[in-house]
Every structure is written in C-alpha cells, then in structure tokens.
Amino acid sequence: MSDRSFLFVLGSSRSGGNTEILARAAAEQLPAGVRQRWVDLAGTALPDFQDGRHEAEGWIPSEGEEALRLATLEATDVVIASPLYWYALSAHTKRYLDYWSGWLTAPGSDFKQRMAGRTLWGVTAMADHAEVHAEGLVTGLHHTAAYMRMRFGGVLLGNGSRPGQVRDDERATVRAKTFFAQDAPLALFP
Numbered sequence: 001m002s003d004r005s006f007l008f009v010l011g012s013s014r015s016g017g018n019t020e021i022l023a024r025a026a027a028e029q030l031p032a033g034v035r036q037r038w039v040d041l042a043g044t045a046l047p048d049f050q051d052g053r054h055e056a057e058g059w060i061p062s063e064g065e066e067a068l069r070l071a072t073l074e075a076t077d078v079v080i081a082s083p084l085y086w087y088a089l090s091a092h093t094k095r096y097l098d099y100w101s102g103w104l105t106a107p108g109s110d111f112k113q114r115m116a117g118r119t120l121w122g123v124t125a126m127a128d129h130a131e132v133h134a135e136g137l138v139t140g141l142h143h144t145a146a147y148m149r150m151r152f153g154g155v156l157l158g159n160g161s162r163p164g165q166v167r168d169d170e171r172a173t174v175r176a177k178t179f180f181a182q183d184a185p186l187a188l189f190p
Contacts, residue, residue, distance in 0.1 A: 005035040006180075007075035011082035011093030013042055018125035018160035021167065023081040026123065026156055026176040037071055041092035044068060049098035061106075068096070069103055073111070077119045077153075077180075080141060084126035087136045097144060112148055119184045120145040122155035125166045131157050145187035153184035 008027065012019050027036055045064040061069065072078060082093035089097070103111040122141045126134055138155045145152035156179045160166030167173070 004076045005074060006030065006037070006077045006079060007071055008036065008038045008079045008081055009093065009096060010038065010040045010042070011080065011090040011096065013090065013092065014163075015040060015042065017083060017163065018158060018166035019081050019083045019123055021160075021164065022125055022156060022158040022172055022176060023079060023123040025173065026179045027079075029177050030180055037075070039068065039071060041096055046095060046099070049095055049102065065099060068099070069111075072100075072103075073114055075118070077121060079121040079123060081123040082137070084124050084128075084134050084137055087133055089137055089140060100144075100148075116149035117151070119151040119153055120148070120187070121153040121180070121184070123158075123179075124155055125158045125160045125172075127159070127161035129159055142187055143189065146189045150187055151184040152187035153180070153182060 006027065008023055010020050010023070030036065045062070046068065047062070080089070080093055080097075082090045085091070088094075100111070103109055120141060122138065124134060124137055134155065134157055141155060142152050144150075156172065156175055158166040158172030158176075159169045
C-alpha cells in the first residue's frame with residue numbers, strides 16, 4: 001500500500017471531456033494501492049470566492065467548501081485537470097484556487113505549511129496543436145506551487161476539441177503512461 005494520495009480536481013464545464021479523459025489515462029498508470037479521489041468542480045456547490053480576509057467576522061466555510069479544503073489537505077498530490085480556456089485555467093479551476101487564498105488566512109489555518117512539500121500537477125486538453133499557447137496555464141500552476149512551497153510535476157498537454165478527440169493524440173497518450181512516474185522538483189520562482 002502506498003502512502004501517496006492523489007486528488008484529481010476536474011475543472012471542465014463538460015463532464016467526461018478531453019481533459020478528464022487524459023487525466024484518467026494518466027491515473028490508470030498509478031501503482032495499485034495509490035489512493036485516488038476525483039472531484040468535479042462543475043458539480044460542487046462552490047459559490048464565487050468572496051475575499052473576507054480583512055473583515056471582523058470569523059471564517060465560516062460552507063459544507064462544500066470545507067469538504068474541498070479537507071480533500072485538498074488529505075492529498076499528497078493535487079492534480080489540476082483544467083481545459084485550456086482562453087490561454088488559461090477554466091473559471092471553475094480558478095475559483096478553486098481563489099479559495100486557497102481564503103484558506104491561507106482562515107483563523108487557525110496552517111494551510112500553506114501543510115501544503116508545502118506536496119506535489120502539484122496539471123493536465124489540460126486544448127484545441128490548438130501549438131503547446132506554446134498553454135504557457136499561461138503552465139506558468140500559473142508553476143507559480144502557485146512555488147508560492148505554496150510545493151513540488152511541481154509539470155502539465156500533461158493533449159490536443160482535442162471535439163468530445164473524445166484527445167484519444168487520437170498519440171504524443172499525449174505516450175506521455176500519460178509515465179507522467180506521474182517522473183520526479184517533481186520543488187517549484188521555485190525564476
């Protein structure tokens with residue numbers, strides 16, 4: 001039994017889309033005994049983030065927010081599976097990361113300390129074949145990992161726009177087979 005635990009955070013507005021297909025292909029390669037938890041943000045009751053860091057009232061998370069926070073803290077590896085929308089993360093995914101801001105400053109929070117040393121990964125499908133167009137998404141995830149003192153395993157990129165089209169991307173399929181087996185270095189700001 002492995003002591004690793006993966007949280008796959010699905011950020012697409014479409015269930016079973018190309019990004020999820022690619023993430024599941026990579027997850028199939030994880031050794032037996034590695035725990036996996038899948039959270040579909042489109043089906044999670046998570047309202048827009050309200051920054052209350054400077055308000056006098058105490059932080060009272062909703063049930064959905066608290067479940068997501070605990071799932072994040074229980075994982076050794078967090079996989080952000082977000083399609084590339086307008087050269088960046090999806091709105092669902094960005095909202096989830098916005099909540100990290102609140103968790104950093106919640107009363108009694110040790111969120112940043114507990115996330116340090118864990119690993120952040122990305123998986124994305126995009127309509128364009130030019131991987132350079134995903135640099136904004138990759139940089140955003142890398143810098144998030146650097147700020148949190150996490151390791152960063154990079155982003156598994158695949159091509160696909162129509163449903164299931166990513167299955168035709170042979171390069172992505174080959175990369176998925178070893179994606180989670182690579183060493184993830186500590187993320188550092190340039």
